[in-house]
Amino acid sequence: MKISFHGANKDVTGSCHLIECAGKKVLIDCGLFQGGHDLSDENTxxxxxxxxxxxxxxxxxxxxxxxxRIPLLVKRGFRGEIITSAASKDLARLVLLDSAHLQEADARAQLRKQQRHSQKRVTQDEPLYTLYDATRSFDFFGRVAHYNKAIKVAPGITATFYDAGHILGSASIYLELKEGRKTCWIVFSGDIGSKGRKILRDPVIPPPADxxxxxxxxxxxxxxxxxxxVKEFYQAINDTFEHGGNVIIPTFALERAQEILWYLREGVEKGKLPAAMHVFLDSPMAISATEIFRDHPECYDEEAAKLLKQKRDPFQLNNLHITHDAADSMAINRITSGAVILAGAGMCNGGRVRxxxxxxxxxxxxSVIFVGFAARGTLARQIIDGAKSVRLFGEEIDVNANVYTINGFSAHADRAELLAWQKKITPTHTVLVHGEEDVMQSFASQLKNTEIHIPQKNxxxxxxxxxILD
Structure with a gap:
C-alpha cells in the first residue's frame, strides 16, 4: 500500500492525492492550481x-x-469511475463547464495579445481543456455516495463519505484499505466547514483512523x-449607502453566494437593511448553482429545511435582480448608489467582478466586501493586502474604495475547529495539505500525540x- 501527493502541497490549491492498494489506484480529488502565473503553468x-x-x-x-483538472485527467487517458455525492456531481458539471469556457476564452485572449505584439504569424496556444473535454468527463461519473453509508470501491478498498459541512454535497472520505495481512484506516478531510452555518449542517467527524x-x-x-x-456586514452596507455608494461583493458561486443572499434577505426582513435596497446577482454560475441548491434540500440544516417546508425561498428577496446577460451586467454600472452587487469570481481572478x-x-x-479566502497571487489578495492601485483591463486603477475583509463567513473551519476535528480522530500520522507553508507550520506547532508530515509534491x-519511498 502506498500514498502519494500531487497537489495542494504547501499550497492552497490543486488538491490531488493517490492511493495504491490491492492492485488498484484510487485518486482523491483532482483540482486546479489557482493564483499566479507559476501556478497556472503547473496545471499543464x-x-x-x-x-x-x-x-x-x-x-x-x-x-x-x-x-x-478532471477534464484534463480524461483528456490524458483516465477511463475509470468517479464517485461522489449527488449534489457534488451536479455542481461539478456546472463548475467544469464554466472552467472549460474560461480556458478556451483565455487561449483566444492570449492569441489576440500575441497578434498585437508580433509581426510574424502566431498560432493559438491549446487551452488546458475544452468544453468537449469537460462534457466528455461527465461520462465517467458513476456511483453516487450517500453520507455515512460505506461503498465497496473495489476488493480491499471501502469508502465512507461523511458530511464535511463546507459546501453543498461536500464530504470527508474515510477509507478502509486491506492488502494481504495489512490493514490501514485513512481519512481525507476534503475542506472542513465551520459550525453554525445557516444553510448546511455542521461537519461530521469521521471515526478514528491511523x-x-x-x-x-x-x-x-x-x-x-x-x-x-453579520453585524459588521450590515454596518458596512448601511455606511456605504449613507455615503451614496454601491457595495461590491466578490462572490464564490458555490455556497458563499447563497449564504450572502440568505443574510441579505434576513437583514431586510429584520429591518437591519433598507427594504428599498437593490441586490444584483451578477454571476451566471452562481445563478445556476442557486438552482442546484434548491434541488438538494437533503443537505440542508434544520433552519433552511424549515423555510422550504413553509414554501419560502431562502435565497429570494424583494428587489433581487438576476443578471444573466453580459449587456445587463454592464448596465449595472450606470447605477451609482444604493446597490449591492454580488459578482464572481471570489478571488477576482476572472469573471464579471473585475x-x-x-x-x-x-x-x-x-465599498468592496471580501467574504472568502483569497490565495496569494490573486487580485483579491492584492486589494486585501492594501495595494494602492491595481491593474484592470490594461489600466491602472486607484484603490480608494473602503475595503472590508469579513472572514467570519468563511466556509472553512478555523484553527480551533481544525484542531478539535483532528483530535477526535486520534491519528498516528497527520498529513498537512491545502494550506500555505507558514500556515501549516503554525498549525503543526499546535498538534499533539501525532507524527506530522508536510509532503513535497509527488x-x-x-x-x-x-x-518515505521517494
Missing amino acids: EDFGFDPAEIDYLLLTHAHLDHCG IVVMETTYGDRLHRSLDAS HHLKHHLWRRNA QRFSLPDFK
Whole structure:
C-alpha cells in the first residue's frame, strides 16, 4: 500500500492525492492550481502519475481547486469511475463547464495579445481543456455516495463519505484499505466547514483512523464570530449607502453566494437593511448553482429545511435582480448608489467582478466586501493586502474604495475547529495539505500525540507505517 501527493502541497490549491492498494489506484480529488502565473503553468505539467492507470477517483466536493483538472485527467487517458455525492456531481458539471469556457476564452485572449505584439504569424496556444473535454468527463461519473453509508470501491478498498459541512454535497472520505495481512484506516478531510452555518449542517467527524490527510487553509487563525461578522456586514452596507455608494461583493458561486443572499434577505426582513435596497446577482454560475441548491434540500440544516417546508425561498428577496446577460451586467454600472452587487469570481481572478471593480474601486464612497479566502497571487489578495492601485483591463486603477475583509463567513473551519476535528480522530500520522507553508507550520506547532508530515509534491510514502519511498 502506498500514498502519494500531487497537489495542494504547501499550497492552497490543486488538491490531488493517490492511493495504491490491492492492485488498484484510487485518486482523491483532482483540482486546479489557482493564483499566479507559476501556478497556472503547473496545471499543464505531468500529473506525477499516468492518468490511464487510475481506476477510481473519489471527489470530496465540487470546488475548482478540488475537481478542476478532471477534464484534463480524461483528456490524458483516465477511463475509470468517479464517485461522489449527488449534489457534488451536479455542481461539478456546472463548475467544469464554466472552467472549460474560461480556458478556451483565455487561449483566444492570449492569441489576440500575441497578434498585437508580433509581426510574424502566431498560432493559438491549446487551452488546458475544452468544453468537449469537460462534457466528455461527465461520462465517467458513476456511483453516487450517500453520507455515512460505506461503498465497496473495489476488493480491499471501502469508502465512507461523511458530511464535511463546507459546501453543498461536500464530504470527508474515510477509507478502509486491506492488502494481504495489512490493514490501514485513512481519512481525507476534503475542506472542513465551520459550525453554525445557516444553510448546511455542521461537519461530521469521521471515526478514528491511523492517518489523517487534512486541509489547513485557516490553520493559523480564529474566525470572528458569525454574529459579529453579520453585524459588521450590515454596518458596512448601511455606511456605504449613507455615503451614496454601491457595495461590491466578490462572490464564490458555490455556497458563499447563497449564504450572502440568505443574510441579505434576513437583514431586510429584520429591518437591519433598507427594504428599498437593490441586490444584483451578477454571476451566471452562481445563478445556476442557486438552482442546484434548491434541488438538494437533503443537505440542508434544520433552519433552511424549515423555510422550504413553509414554501419560502431562502435565497429570494424583494428587489433581487438576476443578471444573466453580459449587456445587463454592464448596465449595472450606470447605477451609482444604493446597490449591492454580488459578482464572481471570489478571488477576482476572472469573471464579471473585475468590470465592477474597474468602475468602483476608485470611488471613495464605494465599498468592496471580501467574504472568502483569497490565495496569494490573486487580485483579491492584492486589494486585501492594501495595494494602492491595481491593474484592470490594461489600466491602472486607484484603490480608494473602503475595503472590508469579513472572514467570519468563511466556509472553512478555523484553527480551533481544525484542531478539535483532528483530535477526535486520534491519528498516528497527520498529513498537512491545502494550506500555505507558514500556515501549516503554525498549525503543526499546535498538534499533539501525532507524527506530522508536510509532503513535497509527488512525494510517496508506504502505508500504514508512512515511510518515505521517494
